[in-house]
Amino acid sequence: MGLAHQIQEKYHTLTKSEKRIADYLLAIKGQAVYRTMKDITEEVKVGDATLIRFCQKLGYSGFSDLKIAIAKKEFTSQYDEDIDYKYYDRILENQVKVLESTRKLLDSVTLLKAVEAISKANYIYIIGVGSSGLAAAALEQMLLRVGVHANQTSDPHFQAQALSLLGPKDLVICFSLSGRTKDIHDSLLIAKENQTPIIAITNFKSSPIAELGDIVLQTANEEFFDGGALAGKISQMYISETLVRGYEIKNQIKTVELREKVLRSIIDKILD
Template sequence: MNLETDLKAVGPRIRMMMPLLTPLEARVVETVFALRTFDDETSLKEIAAEAGVSEAMVVKITKKLGFAGYREFRSAVTQYNRLPTAEMHQELSIEDTSQEIIQKVFRTSIHALEETLSIMNVEAFDRAADLIHGARNRDFYGVGGSAQIARDTSHKFLRIGVRSQVYDDSHMMLMSASLLGEGDVAIGFSHSGNTVAVIEAIQLARKNGARTIAITNYNASPLAQQSDVVLCSTAQGSPLMGENAAARIAQLNILDAVFVAVAQRDYRAAEKNLSKTMAAVTSKRKDKFL
């Protein structure tokens, strides 16, 4: 991994640790990222005063985030903020023109893709592909927007003959999980990783011997902690769009890559099934008459 890739991962790795911080600790981190003047000259005393906490508290937080101390934290964040991609994320405003809205929305998604790529764990990716490919049953759990991502993923897999079921109701999730066992896989989709219905279903599936995979924005979330494999997206929050919008794009790309990896594990069968499923829906296309 090169230096630039390491630097791109600084912001995402700090954001993924946020669920482990107390509200006060999180406020200190948010204070740092909100400071436009934060650089190599920003003293520990300045940050402590700005956040209204002690210098010892700031040092403790930087260590909790995985840094040796304030100086290492300051250096990493300063270099991260100088990256071209870090400038892509810009808040939307009610004064924005249509051109500015388009630019900001697209750049936010590009930013999420760049940073998600920088933190991708190839070992976890391969393990997820192996589990999905070899599973007897594949049950997907998600609610709201996450359920839509689960459905998109299920649709992709069906095209190559890899069958799965999507559940977006808490009772149905638990019923599904109660029937899973060894040789099966349950995949929980939750941006926050805090969706109770999904966590409970994944817990039950795991208790019954199924392997579990989490698709989430936070690798320290409750859902991630209950999963054998975690595939993480990363996206910065936006008051208007929320984190979910950009994270959705990143998660769909992760799952597109998983889909290709699963197909690759038995390419001949995938190619054969893809021809069958494409032929089955040809009669529904208008262009055949053109």
């Protein structure tokens, strides 16, 4: 049973304030999974207790339980379709769609500011946790190939220690699809205290992590139930590639010569 059907069944039992919540959720549909309690209570102008009572009337323990149910329903519907469909085509279509959506969100002025920040920074730290930690590690390697020395870590304790030593002439680049990863947010607060510039790479410009960023580059993939899926990584890698290529162009890096040098350093490690 979907959320719309559950709301329709219970609508006559809802108070006036609860009906406003119901109408709002019906309007935004699946996007509800990317909202917080604060988002909804401020938008609908109700208290937390009203939202919780609304969720309980629908049979859920609270708002988080409701969001999981919505995400589970959408995820199940998508995978049920794969039975009668070439699932590998759907996966490819999704990746292409995410790349196209990320490109539409990419602003050339903001990108240039990010490239300039990388160019000016004395020291660069790249942070992320979970699958976003993999994106941070990949960007570190990509930057190294164009002569930029940066360090990354997905360990929250080490992030805190490292960022506490940075200053205004350094740079932090962070990855968080949701923009609400607590460990990343906590680390960025330390960087903010030290007036260290922050490039935030995230889905949502209104998220807590984006609000801490001096420069925000948006990814386009939305993962709630299927965290760590390929689409999110591809979106992050696309942003990373544009940053690295932008740096090469701005700084007139001799790309071929530099990449040849890097290749020669590792070619002996390749088996014949």
